Amino acid sequence: MITDKNGELAARTEVINRLTEEIVKANVKNLILVHGGGSFGHPTAQKYGIKDGLKDDTQKIGFAETHHVMTVLNGLVMDALVWHNVPAVSVTPSSCMITENGRIKLFKDTILKMLLKMSYTPVLYGDATLDEKLGFTILSGDQIVSHLARKFNAYKIVIGVDVDGLYDADPKEAKNAKLYTHLTLRELKDAQGKLGKSTVADVTGGMFGKITELIPAIEQGIPVTIVNAAKPNYIYKALIGEKVEGTIIERDRIG
Ligand code: IP8
Numbered sequence: 001m002i003t004d005k006n007g008e009l010a011a012r013t014e015v016i017n018r019l020t021e022e023i024v025k026a027n028v029k030n031l032i033l034v035h036g037g038g039s040f041g042h043p044t045a046q047k048y049g050i051k052d053g054l055k056d057d058t059q060k061i062g063f064a065e066t067h068h069v070m071t072v073l074n075g076l077v078m079d080a081l082v083w084h085n086v087p088a089v090s091v092t093p094s095s096c097m098i099t100e101n102g103r104i105k106l107f108k109d110t111i112l113k114m115l116l117k118m119s120y121t122p123v124l125y126g127d128a129t130l131d132e133k134l135g136f137t138i139l140s141g142d143q144i145v146s147h148l149a150r151k152f153n154a155y156k157i158v159i160g161v162d163v164d165g166l167y168d169a170d171p172k173e174a175k176n177a178k179l180y181t182h183l184t185l186r187e188l189k190d191a192q193g194k195l196g197k198s199t200v201a202d203v204t205g206g207m208f209g210k211i212t213e214l215i216p217a218i219e220q221g222i223p224v225t226i227v228n229a230a231k232p233n234y235i236y237k238a239l240i241g242e243k244v245e246g247t248i249i250e251r252d253r254i255g
Pocket of ligand 1: 035037045126128138140141
């Protein structure tokens, strides 16, 4: 969403600025921001096969490059946040997290906790990380979101995507795809088989991967709202809890 996925290293700075303005307007306390890799991390990760781990030395520069382009994208996000007066501080996942077979195994959270205590807005992102079994891999922003939400028992998770929410088929391919507006965990699990796999280069699995990652947080009782971040004020409305088109997923049906 904050990048043009059909390009390479193509940031949408006007979208980053607009979303920053929505975040400022929503004025959420204890907010943690996480962004993905888009056309920065994914093409580079794919080119060098980073997700599958270290197999030969020629990939080493690929790991460095993937992490580096993510810091460049993160820098653009930080630019927008800080110049809009958000006390945002970047927390680099590859410097505080290690995975094992792609799953977060170690997370040194002292600094993140202190930032939250001091009312800063920590910003994390999908990153190339070291992995105890694979040497290195790709850690998705979605896994980070789910992990942090569970660890800090988040009030809710808001996910911004470039479609209107969760559909029973890929809306970019199937014209008659139906939008789910409200799902319980049970309904989500039933629907999961049908979810559209991403059509563009996304090494971490697109919408299917997103949902799979979020399930443990939903199981813990944390509701998830998925909205179209391309539509002005949708993220704002989702953040303040105002009714907005999208998909709400909750453990049990409320009301
Ligand atoms: O876009 C992956 O994060 P995601 C980041 O949240 C990289 O899946 C480096 C490809």
